[in-house]
Amino acid sequence: MINLSVEKDLTIEVVEEILFGNQEIKIDSATKQKVKESYEFLEKFAKNKVIYGINTGLGPMAQYRIEDDKLVDLQYNLIRSHSAGAGQKIPDVYTKASMLVRMRAIMQGYSGIHTSCLELLETLINSDVYPFIPEHGGVGASGDLVQLAHLALVLIGEGHVTYKGEFKLTKDVFAELGIEPIEVKLREGLSLINGTSVMTGVGLVNVIKSKQLLNWSLMASVMMNEIVMSFDDHFSVTLNSVKKHEGQQEIAKGMRLLLKDSNLIARREEHFFSGEVDERIFKRKVQEYYSLRCVPQILGPVYEAVESAKKVVVNEANSVSDNPIVDVENKNVYHGGNFHGDYISIEMDKLKLAVTRMSMLSERQTAFLFNSKINEILPPFVNLGTLGLNLGLQGMQFTATSTAAENQTLSNSMYVHSITTNNDNQDIVSMGTNSAMITKRVIDNAYQVQAIEMMALVQAIDYLQVSSRLSSATKKVYDQLRAIFPVYIEDRPLYEDLAKVVDYLFNNNVEIPQE
Incomplete structure (x- = not known):
């Protein structure tokens, strides 16, 4: 059970526990x-005053x-009329995150809506009841109006939900669980749909899964360096410390920690600096290809992009994105635009660039493993069967290449694609929800490309018979992957193996040793 309080901000760790650790939540009485x-x-304050969304049109x-006799009807009309989304349903974990963010906004006491909204969101999250929210609808300026309307529709007992993996009418699930819908009192319609909660909820999951993917990309990169028995100077303290970027130094440190007990990594001082090399043409490569040698410089900016996205998305998750804002302390109501999703939109654009870069690195490392003329140590397509008769992982390269290209x-950018809407009232919009959803797809794609590389890596390790010389960290990953994807010699369909590896990477975080 995780206790939630207005006094305590959500952290990415708490969000991860709620979303992926099956922890129930409890909102405190204060x-x-x-x-x-x-x-x-x-x-009381609204009486005899003109306040947007309470006694005005929208x-x-x-x-x-x-x-006065139509005020409640206005709120119901708003919810029902804006439940007009299209496309596939947003998966449950992203919907759950969105519900959590909406609840966090209400918890702060600036929304002026009835506590029943808060309590029902708490009940639905703990009961694993997830509203149907479609992918398409919000322009991210007056918040996620359309997507959040679908959430609000469920709170008034209408629409559809997912419960126990089944798509059902809300009223049937509520009846089964003894749940009562809210009754609109004042401005529940506007407050529930006016905010950045869906783009932020999706953004939270995107950050969690991007960080996890970065760890897998780092792991794959160190395994690549082990396979070619590369020198250790490109991830050394000295080389990377003269480049004044935190991300580069963190990635290099991660490589050193992952490889500290490897028996495959070489020292340049013991080979090219020994004074005993008399070859005219060196058999051993003096420097590796960029996709192996420049990992700190490539993944360093990705690390910083993920950290930046985490900071922005967590800040937004702990913000109030309603309009207007109800200020009890100063006894006033403030009209403005906290619903504008620019922060999320631009950050998701940056994050998807970083994730695409990871998929490009993975695709290039896979191409290196598959091309015997470049790596000079492996058979084509890490084929462990009969060359010519068997084709190895040749078919998988097409999938990796096409998927990385789609990511590109x-x-x-969605952030720069504002289109005026709402009869020119919303004359500049953020497109934050679209940006977050496209970033989700880019992340899903990147996991597919990463899975193909991991499958190629374990094939290469078996061909070279070096599993016993891997570092303890990479050997653990090798064993885990081989338990899912057995040695591939005779040709067989690979799509089920690939799906299993994708699922494993997406649902498990690789451990990076600490100093």
Whole structure:
């Protein structure tokens, strides 16, 4: 059980425990009291005043007064009319993250809505009931209006949910579990749909899975260096410390820690600096290809991009993105644009560039393993069968290449593609939800490319018969992968093996040793 309080910010670690550790949540009584006070203040303050979204129309129709006997109808109309998304449903874990972010915003007591909204979100998360939220709809400016409307639709007992893996009517699941929907009191419709919660929820999962992928990319890179018995100076303290970037130094340190007990990595001082090399043409490569030698310089910026995205997304998750903002302490209501998703949009654009770079590195390292003329130590396509008759992993390279190419195309910016909408009321928008969802696809693709490289790596290790000389860290990964993907000699369909390895990488984090 994880206790949540208005006084304590969400961290990426807490989010990960809730999303992937099956931890239930409990909101403390002080937080619920703060939400109650916000609602009660707004209920009194709104009388005889014009406040957007309470007694006015919405968007460009804000100039129209709504009569007192129609105020509740306005909120229901808003939820129902904006439940107009399209496309595939957002997977449950991303929806759960979005629900958590919406709940966190309400918890802070600036929304002026009834505590029943908070309590129902808590119940749904703990009951593993996930609203149907479609991929397409929000432009990320007045928040995730369309996607969050689908969330709000479930809170009023309508629409569809996923429960126990089945797609069902909300009313049927609520009846089965004895759950009561909320009753709109004041501005529950606007507050529930007006915010950046979906793009932020998806962004949180994207950050978690990007960090995890970076660890796998680092692991693959050190295994690559072991296979070719590379020199250790390109990840040395001295070489990397003269480049003043934290990310590069962190990646180099990770390589040193992962390889500290390897029996395959060589020292240049013992070979080229020994004074005993008299060859005219050196049999051994003086320097490795860039995809092996420049790992700290390539993954260093990726490390910093992931860390930057984590900071921004966690800040947004702990922010209030409603409009207007209800300030109980100063007894006022402030109109503005906290719902604008620019922070998430630009950060997701940057993150997908970094993830695409990882997929490009993985594809290039895989190409190195497959090309016997370049690596000069392995058979073509790390074929452990009869050359010519058997084809090894040749077919998998097409998948890696095409998927990396798709990532390159998907990495074009959404942030700069504002399109005016809402009768020109929303004349510049963030497209943050699209940016986050496209980044999710880029990450999914990158795991596929990474899985293909990991399969090639274990084949190469077996061909070279060096598993006993690997570092303890890489040997552990080798054993784990071989338990999923057995030695491949005779040709057989590989798509099921690939799916298993993708699933393993996506759902497990590789351990990076600590000093």
